[in-house]
Amino acid sequence: AQSVTQLDSQVPVFEEAPVELRCNYSSSVSVYLFWYVQYPNQGLQLLLKYLSGSTLVESINGFEAEFNKSQTSFHLRKPSVHISDTAEYFCAVSDGGSQGNLIFGKGTKLSVKP
Amino acid sequence: GAGVSQSPSNKVTEKGKDVELRCDPISGHTALYWYRQRLGQGLEFLIYFQGNSAPDKSGLPSDRFSAERTGESVSTLTIQRTQQEDSAVYLCASSSGRVLRLEQFFGPGTRLTVL
Numbered sequence: 001a002q003s004v005t006q007l008d009s010q011v012p013v014f015e016e017a018p019v020e021l022r023c024n025y026s027s028s029v030s031v032y033l034f035w036y037v038q039y040p041n042q043g044l045q046l047l048l049k050y051l052s053g054s055t056l057v058e059s060i061n062g063f064e065a066e067f068n069k070s071q072t073s074f075h076l077r078k079p080s081v082h083i084s085d086t087a088e089y090f091c092a093v094s095d096g097g098s099q100g101n102l103i104f105g106k107g108t109k110l111s112v113k114p
Numbered sequence: 115g116a117g118v119s120q121s122p123s124n125k126v127t128e129k130g131k132d133v134e135l136r137c138d139p140i141s142g143h144t145a146l147y148w149y150r151q152r153l154g155q156g157l158e159f160l161i162y163f164q165g166n167s168a169p170d171k172s173g174l175p176s177d178r179f180s181a182e183r184t185g186e187s188v189s190t191l192t193i194q195r196t197q198q199e200d201s202a203v204y205l206c207a208s209s210s211g212r213v214l215r216l217e218q219f220f221g222p223g224t225r226l227t228v229l
Contacts, residue, residue: 004156006156009154036220042222043118043205043220043221043222043223044157044205044207044220045220046217046218046219049217090156090157092157101147101159101162101170101173102147102157102159102218103159104149104156104157104158105156106154106155106156107156
């Protein structure tokens with residue numbers, strides 16, 4: 001069975017500081033990996049995804065994540081955060097099977113302070 | 115519509131009552147998913163519809179939960195005899211195609227509070 005572990009439930013950082021949100025997964029098959037973001041009072045939005053190819057994937061707002069198969073990790077990073085990045089971030093995994101449903105981590109609340 | 119919509123946005127009910135939650139997926143999306151997000155928890159998969167195939171109900175927590183979908187359109191999630199532990203945000207997502215199905219588009223959710 002697949003599972004996703006987000007090691008930090010809350011991450012407070014100051015504006016313009018770098019941040020890393022950790023995500024580890026367990027799966028016996030090839031996986032597809034996702035980061036979703038939930039801004040306050042909004043629905044979940046896809047931030048970035050790894051399906052195949054380059055192990056480093058980027059979002060349009062400066063986040064990046066690297067798929068590391070040997071460490072079964074898909075950590076999310078940003079070199080300099082903004083106040084507007086304050087949100088809850090969810091890591092998710094899918095084996096791409098007939099269901100296609102996602103297994104989510106419990107989420108990490110990123111709080112960016114001025 | 116432009117995105118996935120859900121109604122109501124908030125629902126407060128008394129223990130033991132039945133509730134119906136509605137999801138309108140993105141037009142043309144063949145796959146539809148229901149998830150539950152309890153306070154402080156990640157999303158739990160509940161049920162999956164793909165076209166006219168039999169739904170995958172493996173995530174439903176009890177027989178008080180059921181869902182229907184008419185063709186590739188609206189879906190309703192019904193919870194009978196609600197309990198306090200049913201309090202959560204219920205999220206609907208849709209996706210399209212066999213390759214693109216992996217990218218799911220989420221609605222804003224219905225926040226259910228059972229008193």
